[in-house]
Amino acid sequence: MDDSEEDKPIAVWMASSLNDIREFPEEVRREAGFKLRQVQRGEQPSDFKYMQ
Incomplete structure (x- = not known):
């Protein structure tokens, strides 16, 4: 695991x-x-929605 996946x-x-x-x-x-x-690793979950 590199730093970007930590x-x-x-x-x-x-x-x-x-x-x-x-x-x-x-x-x-x-x-x-x-x-x-996923969020902790800087990724976006596939089913996320932006907050308004």
């Missing part, structure tokens, strides 16, 4: 977001974790 740590979880994710069903947690890892 995960950037999540510095701050807002409010109850970490606990909320932990309460998701396992399959949903895996998908969310996969998408978060």
